[in-house]
Every structure is written in structure tokens, then in C-alpha cells.
Amino acid sequence: MNRLPPSNKQINEDLLRPILDTTWRFYAAVLILGSILAAAILTFAYQVYQGIGVTGKNWPVMWNLYITNFVFWIGISHAGTLISAILRLTKATWRRPITRCAEAITVFALLIGSMFPIVHLGRPWLFYWLVPYPSERMIWPNFRSPLMWDFMAINTYLVGSLTYLYLPMVPDLATIRDRSQGLRRRIYAVLSLGWRGTATQWDRLERAIAIMAVIIVPVAISVHTIVSWDFAMTLNPMWKSTIFGPYFVVGAIFSGIAALILAMAVLRRVLRLEAYLEPLHFDNLGKLLLTMSCLWFYFTFAEYLTVWYNNEPHELVVFWSKVSGRYAPLFWSMIAGCFVVPMIFLGIRRLRTIPGVALASLTIVIGMWLERFLIIVPTLANPRLPFVRGGYTPRWVEVTITIGTFAYFGLLYVFFTKLFPIISMWELKEGYHARSHTVTGTLPVADLPASGRLET
């Protein structure tokens, strides 16, 4: 069905409505999510006060739910910036309504993910030892350690993602500024950096966004590769793998797209954005997700096949503990969530509807969380030295904090949609006009304008 594109005024009204009008839903969401987050903060305070022993973390499984969450959230962060950058670079016109939603996910997921190594510390108040500054003994952090590479990579990615989120928001912030009064106007005036929308400003903004899109792709890939090296640089069974870097990156993009689709489905419903987040977007992202599901399965198969075929005893202990041992229910749930369900709901065209794609995304997000858990815990529970074998059962402390971070993510999103347009208004306007007007790249020959108004 061909619909007339909305006017600029209509776009402004639709997308600024959640910012200018506050409904009971906003307060309800803040109350519920804020309460869960508060419970998680109190639990963390309890952990700090009592000591890290209140968690299920014990020798030899010293990396537990917290590191699982760290890897998971850093993976989710690949949704936005990477996908948005790739779609921008390939000039995919359907990207316009989804890029900001995706870029926001990146920033929030990074904020949450980077928090977990600190939560994981026995003495979290000493986290600043990671910061490269000369201490009183002139000892700098050890840059030979992959953990320092993590610190550098995640910070670079966070700064890059924030910049990449903020730059395209500047014109929209100016639009809000021009429609606001009083304190709100002053705040948005600061945030919009004095944007006026001159031709030069547009030109430089678009160049800067294009440059950022080129820069951010290798940064994003480096981040999850480096996270994988936290594991692959050791000699532990099923960690020491040359394909861990690309395997992690594929998994990260995979879970990231799934998280993006889930966020879009929720926003579409709650903010009534049906006119902008169309079935086409879910269909296209669904196809991308299907491709990533196949790719993820290929990497997983390659990883497990080589371990099984090598027949190395220490590796096989971990292998069988996952495939048919203690962790088998989680392993097969992961396969079902990341491969079987997506194959059905994304592979069969009739089922690739918005609810179908959202359901597949949900199972993928759960499956990818399980995958992170299965990478970390079974290996640590079955190290090369057999007399230190053990197990791990999460306790209420880490479970509460884990649930709290999901609420934190939701809360950040609620505040973001309250303060900023979740769809890039100017890109949307540009897209609608580009559809109805073929830009040749050169100015037309001067002729008489129809109704320009001259002010003297």
C-alpha cells in the first residue's frame, strides 16, 4: 500500500510527543524498573559489606555470573553502533528509523557491561588501579595484560559510541530547543551546541558522521576480539582457540541485532511508532538475524567439532560436560534458542512477522546469555589440573544483581526516550524527501522560483 509520506510537521509532532507529554506509563515504568534497580544496588552494597564470599564464586570457578554478564552486555553493545555504521556506509535507506535506537543500545549496554568487572572485584574501590596514571611508586598498569587491552578497547568504544550517538542527535536537539520554553529550552540550547542548520553545518555534520562510521566499525570488532582474548590467551581447555576472536564478534553482532529488534518491538508498541517502524524493518532485520544465526551455528560447530575430533582428554572433559553432562540442559537450550527457533520463525516467510521476529530475538538473547555462561563456567569447573575440579551454583546475590542490570537497561531506555527523540527526525525527513526527489548532485539551472518570500 502506498501511503503519502508524513510532512516535516507531522514527523516533529509524532516524535516529539513522548518528550513533551508525560503519561502515567512513564511513571509506572520508572517506578517498577527503579525498584528492581534499587534492589540490585542494595544487594551490591551487601556484597561489598559482607565480602565477595556471599556469591557462589569459589575455587576453581572464580569467574561467574558477573563475567558472563560482562561478556554478554559487551556483545549486546555491538547491536547499535556497528549495525548503524554498516547500514550508513552501505547507504541502506531503510536504516533511518532504526539507527538511533540501535546506537542508544550500544551506549547503555557498554555502560552496564563495563560495570561488571568492577562488581566482580573483591575490593571494588580499587578499580582505579586500571586507570593509566603514574602512581606514587611510578608503577603503571601492565599493558601486556589482555585485561588492560580490555580497558583501553572498551573506553575507546564507549567514547566512540557516545560521539556516534550524539552527533546525529544535534539537529534534533535544536528542533526541541526551538519548540521549548524556560529551563527546558536552556538545557536543549546547551545540548544542541548552537546548531542552526546552515548548509555548512549540515555538510560538516554528515562528513563527521561518515568518518565516524568508518572509524567505529574496526573499533567495535576490536573490542569483542579483545574480550575473547581474555579467554583465548590462556591454556584452559576449550578457551585456547584461534577462532575465538571472530567467534565472539559473530556472537556479539548476533545477540546485538536480536536485542535491537526486541527494543524496536517494545518501542513501536509503547510509543505508537507504527508509522515509522514498519514491518519492512523487522523483515529486513529478521533476514540479517537469520544469516547471523547460520554463521553463529557454523562457528559453534567448527569449535566443538575440532575439540571432539582432537580427542584431547582435558578438552573432552569440558566438551562432554556441556553436551551430555551437568551443563547439557543449558547447552541444548542454547542450541534451541540460537538456532532451532530462529530457523523456524525467521526462515519460514509466513512466520517472519513482527511477533515472530520478536519471539526469535527473545530466544536468541536468552540463548546467547547461556552461551556466554557455557564458555566461562564449564571450563573453569574442569581445569587441566584434575584435583581442583569443582562446580558453580549462582546465589541470590549475583542473580539479583543480574536481574537489576536488565532493569537498569530498561530504565536508561525509558529516560532516553523521555529526553530525546528515539528516531532521528532529520534523517527521516531527508529520507522521505529523497524518495520523492531524485538528487542529481548539482544545482538546477536558475529559473523562477514559484513562491519564495522575500523579507527586507
Next chain:
Amino acid sequence: MSPPGLRIRCATLDEARRVVSLLLSREIPPKNIEVVSAEPIHDVGAAISGKSRLPVFVISGAGLGIAAGYGLAAATARLYPINTGGMPIVSPLPVGIVTYEMMMLIAILFTLAGMLWEGKLLRKQPRDKTGATDTLSDDEILIVVKGVSAEETENLRAAAGLRTA
């Protein structure tokens, strides 16, 4: 006090393109023409916004980042050479990773700085409201021409068939 300039309001992008094209054909310098719009008009931007030096900012940032990253990873290791069990104090691959991340970080910051500088952001809006965006409705495009005499204005009005508001 200098006049605020010629201000033309256009209702469509095509109109704005035609007006800018007319102004340029009358040999009005591109730096005197300002087009304010709610979305980018690429061909107009290319015609009047001049050459961008953003790549220079990015490359400078990357160069500085390489120096900073190498300094951070290699020089600090030499400052306090800990026992590495016979392995090199400054190992090329780890230094390369830290250098790469710093290069990207500072290139990103320089891109942002370059955009702010070249886009003339972080500056106050004109006091006389010339080209102020809050005077525009949602679909309007404002063209401001500076340094135009009354005679030239009249000529332009006649040539372009502009209505006086």
C-alpha cells in the same frame, strides 16, 4: 549598523535550490549565502559550504594517538621494567594493540573537535535573529544573503519573481 541582509523564505527544497542557483549565477560569493534548513540539502551544501578540512583533523588525531599509545605502552614499561621471565619488556604485539586503541580514540575526539570547529558550533546565535532557526516553521527553508545592496535586492526580486512578505 550594517543591514541584516536579504532573507528569502522558501516552502520547498526545490525552490531553495533554484534561489541558490540564481544567487550563484549572479556572482554573489558563496560565503555570503547562508541556507538554514531542517534537513541537509546536499547539492546546496556542496555548492556553498566550501572545502572541508575534517580529514586533516582525523589524520592529525590518529597521528597523535599513535604517539600517545606507543608512549603509554612502551615508555611506561621501560620506566619500571618488571620481571617478565625472559620475555621482552616492550613486546610489539601488545604495544600495537594499545597503540591502535589510542589512535582510534584520539582520531574520534579530533573528528568531534573538527566538526565543532568547521561547523562553527558552540557559538552564540546571531543577535539580530538573522538565520535564527526558531523563526522558521517546520517546512520552511531560509536563505540569508549578506552584503547585498538595495539595488541588487530589487534586481534579484525582479529576476526571481519573489514576493515581498
